[in-house]
Amino acid sequence: MKKLITLLIIFSLISSVQILPAFAQNEATDTSEIAEPDSAAMDEVVEEEAVEEVEALPVIEDPEVDEEGPKGHELLKLRFIEGGPTFMGIVLVCLILGLAFAIERIIILSLATTNTKKLLKNIEDQLASGNVEGAKEVCKGNRSPVASILHQGLDRVHEGIDIVEKSIISYGSVQMGLLEKGLVWISLFIALAPMLGFMGTVIGMIEAFDAIAAAGDISPSLVADGIKVALLTTVFGLVVAIILQVFYNYIISKIDSIVNKMEDSTITFIDMLVKHNVAITKSN
DSSP: OOHHHHHHHHHHHHHHHHHHHHHHHHHHHEEEEEEHHSSHHHHHHHHHHHHHHHHHHOOHHHHHHHHSOOHHHHHHHHHHHHHHHHHHHHHHHHHHHHHHHHHHHHHHHHHHHOOOOHHHHHHHHHTTTOOHHHHHHHHHTTHHHHHHHHHHHHHHHOOHHHHHHHHHHHHHHHHHHHHHHTHHHHHHHHHHHHHHHHHHHHHHHHHHOOOOHHTTTTHHHHHHHHHHHHHHHHHHHHHHHHHHHHHHHHHHHHHHHHHHHHHHHHHHHHHHHHHHHHHHHHHH
């Protein structure tokens, strides 16, 4: 299970790095295709004969030049700089902090996952022989929240079954709060990243209109820079939100699974106490 989670984290980080250069590579190829008709090879095709045209075709090496140009993290860095350091830097901080909280939660939840059936069987073996202290030692040897809740119930077993149930319910709420620790920050970064991107979009459009007002003329090249910055901030903000949302949903599903195991285990634990007359015997 730990290997699967590790592979998932690595795959998510790689995909988060690779998805952004895809947008930039598409733009780079479009601009290179527009520039090709101005090359010297096209002029030679008009002047030379058919045989010389065939020999001149391999001279066009623009795709190879593109392949040797910026790729991967280099292209990502280039687009990041073009987007402007102000909002792009804040969006990057949201991604780093969000991933840090997400990875920390995934590790904690992975350590909190245990085989509840085996745990309950070991506890029942100890309770069947009347060894409450042995059942406590079984719980101490397991670091899952289920074992912590059952250990809390075993500490109150001499006070009666009603006190055991109340103790388990109260401590279960505490353990659930510990499992959800840090989720509020992940949800904050999910909401904050696209909002920062949209704010960068608005500011980029304002700068484009300011340039038009200063020049007194509407020129495509004059407006293109502002619109480009606006679109880059929006794209980066949405990509960060999507990445963190995937991690957030995975963490929520893990927490729901652990909570369901906690509830099932506590019900089975109460039944074991009644079955072996442990709480009733100790309370009388």
